[in-house]
Amino acid sequence: MKRPGVKRCAAALATCAAMAGPAGCVAADNPGDPFEGFNRVMFSVNEGIDVVVKPVAQGYDAIVPGPVRTGIGNFFGNIADVWTAVNNLLQGKITEGASDTARVLVNSTMGIVGLIDVASHLGLEKHTEDFGQTLGKWGVGEGPYLYWPIVGPSNVRDTIGFAADMSADPIQYIHDVRVRNSLDGVRLIDARASLLPTDKVIEAAAFDKYSYIRNAYFQMRRDAVYDGDPPPLEDDEDDGEENEK
Amino acid sequence: MKCLVPLLAGWLLALSCACAQENSPDAMIRKITEEVLSVVRQDKDIQGGDTEKAIRLVEAKVLPHFDFQRMTALAMGREWRKATAEQQKRLADEFRTLLVRTYSNALTGYKDEAVSYKQTRMQPNDTEATVRSEIAQPGGKPIRLDYSVEKQPDGWKVYDVIVTGVSLVTNYRDTFAQEVRAHGVDGLIKMLSDKNRQLEAGKK
Numbered sequence: 095m096k097r098p099g100v101k102r103c104a105a106a107l108a109t110c111a112a113m114a115g116p117a118g119c120v121a122a123d124n125p126g127d128p129f130e131g132f133n134r135v136m137f138s139v140n141e142g143i144d145v146v147v148k149p150v151a152q153g154y155d156a157i158v159p160g161p162v163r164t165g166i167g168n169f170f171g172n173i174a175d176v177w178t179a180v181n182n183l184l185q186g187k188i189t190e191g192a193s194d195t196a197r198v199l200v201n202s203t204m205g206i207v208g209l210i211d212v213a214s215h216l217g218l219e220k221h222t223e224d225f226g227q228t229l230g231k232w233g234v235g236e237g238p239y240l241y242w243p244i245v246g247p248s249n250v251r252d253t254i255g256f257a258a259d260m261s262a263d264p265i266q267y268i269h270d271v272r273v274r275n276s277l278d279g280v281r282l283i284d285a286r287a288s289l290l291p292t293d294k295v296i297e298a299a300a301f302d303k304y305s306y307i308r309n310a311y312f313q314m315r316r317d318a319v320y321d322g323d324p325p326p327l328e329d330d331e332d333d334g335e336e337n338e339k
Numbered sequence: 340m341k342c343l344v345p346l347l348a349g350w351l352l353a354l355s356c357a358c359a360q361e362n363s364p365d366a367m368i369r370k371i372t373e374e375v376l377s378v379v380r381q382d383k384d385i386q387g388g389d390t391e392k393a394i395r396l397v398e399a400k401v402l403p404h405f406d407f408q409r410m411t412a413l414a415m416g417r418e419w420r421k422a423t424a425e426q427q428k429r430l431a432d433e434f435r436t437l438l439v440r441t442y443s444n445a446l447t448g449y450k451d452e453a454v455s456y457k458q459t460r461m462q463p464n465d466t467e468a469t470v471r472s473e474i475a476q477p478g479g480k481p482i483r484l485d486y487s488v489e490k491q492p493d494g495w496k497v498y499d500v501i502v503t504g505v506s507l508v509t510n511y512r513d514t515f516a517q518e519v520r521a522h523g524v525d526g527l528i529k530m531l532s533d534k535n536r537q538l539e540a541g542k543k
Contacts, residue, residue, distance in 0.1 A: 124513055160477065167478020211478075220480050288479065291448030294388075298538055299441040299507070301514050301530065309513060310505045317504020322483065324504070 126239050126249075127308060133241040137304050140243045144286075148293075151286035163284070165209040170281050172201045172208025174222065177262050181223035185231045193218050222318075225262075226255025230319035239308055244282075247311035364488040364495040365459050367404060368470045372454060375400050379449050386447070393443035401442065406489065406496035407435040413499060414511045415527075418519040426524045433531035440538055441507065442500070452476065466490040469501075 127133065158166070179194035197213035197220070205212040214220055229251050230236070237250025245256060260266060265281070268274040300306035316324045378396055379385050385393045411431040412419040422430060457471040468488050473481040487499035500507045518527045 123517075164478035167476075171479065222480055288476075291445070294448065295441055295444045298444050299437070301511075301534060305514055306510060309510045313505045313510065314503060322504065 124239075124305070124308070126236070126312065128238050129240065133239060133308075134304055136241045136243055137307075140241070140246065143243060147283070147286055148290075151283050151290060154283050155287040155290055163287075166280065166284050167288075168201070168205070168211045169208045170284065171211065171220065172198060172205070173264060175201070175220070176264070177225075177259065178221050178223045180262070181225060181228045182221065184228045185223070190221055190223075194221060224252075224255055225258035226252035226315070227319050229255055230315070236312075236315070239312070241304075241308075247307055249315075252315065362494070363459070364461075364468045364470050364486075364490075365456060367488070367495050368472065368486055368497075369456055371401055371404055372472070375446070376449065376454065379446055380451060386449075388447045390440065390443050390447055393446045394439055397439050397443045397446065402435075402439065404495070404497055405435075405438075406491070406498045407431045407438070409489065409496075409498040410434065410438065410508050414508045415515050415519070416512050418516050418524075418527075421519060422524045426528065429528050430524070430531065433528060433535060436535045437531060437538075438507065440535075455481075468495075 124130065175194050175198045179191050179198065182188075182194055183191035197218045200213040200216065200218070201208045201211060204210075211220070226248075234251050236252070240248045240250060240253055242248055242253070248256065265274060265277045268277070296303060296306060375396060378400075379393075382392070382396075385396070408427070408431045411427070411434045414434065415422075415430070419427070453475040455473050455475070457473070459468050459470050461468045466489060470486045470488060472484045472486075474484060475481050483501075483503050485501040486497045487501070488495045488497050499509070515527055518530050522529075
């Protein structure tokens, strides 16, 4: 596993050196991404890993029937709801936290260990909160952008958040290694499969996939921290229209 | 408790019908979405990934309701003012081609998920609004799809599409600004047209 990764790194570095021109790896001067060189190497490592993961996800997507997919999504979603509840409470959102707790109780019992999302049918809306968002809510800045293999786009704040998320993940505490690895594996493949429709869109839309994903991640996380209602950025005000008036 | 749910739903529906006047941005977005999706639901080619066919659908149904000049200005930020009227037109044309393809690509991934709309909060004299909708995801949280709209003499026009907080327009800002700084406005026009030609040749 390690060797091809190293090889890819080297290949990526070589490419970097070869095209240190306009389209090269160090072209951007994005102030939010001071480690762009490192990140781009990690990005290509991840693209390498995806050569293996994507076909598995495609197979999974083709073979697993819709209702089973939904059940799997619900099952992991129910586990995630526990941590969402904790984070909503940490952010002082008592109503949401209580609603998420009720979701877990309802779905774990009436929803048969989370396989059926009964709570959503009862009007208990699903939220997704992680510790990175909680830190953001507490006023912790994002810090530089970071790209990790498997995990994908992140930043310093969300990397710390991710470590907390993992330490709070009940699946990581299952003693039976085979069960634990199977659950981790299915969760990863299911998550990758749900991104498949996005792949095609990004491939067509992006001039540079790396920076397209970086910008999208920045927007997405800002939106998540502010629960879908972020204040406008100073930059957004300048929409270039003034000269027409 | 359970019998209250349909009652509540019926009440909400009645409420939204009463408010969604014909000329409201809500009604416009809803009408376009329903028109487009009803075609996609019956079109096996588009479902099978025929982007070219989806593009023709988007060009006919969606394009007239979008303001590509403003979208391009928004994507370029302050660099937009560096372009002459002629260059602005070419930029908007190329960016339109790219966005139509992106949108059409996304349409081919549509698998009959339910779309719901939220009531837009606005005052009668507002000339800008954000129309919010959600696409249900079985086994996951719904995908939020918002449209920024502006009132123009010939009706409401969309100038931004925002997917779970990600603006498909401003996502290009640093890439476009960088290109203008490096190779000027003509460099950006060339970058856009090269991309469009490459996608056109790939026909995927």
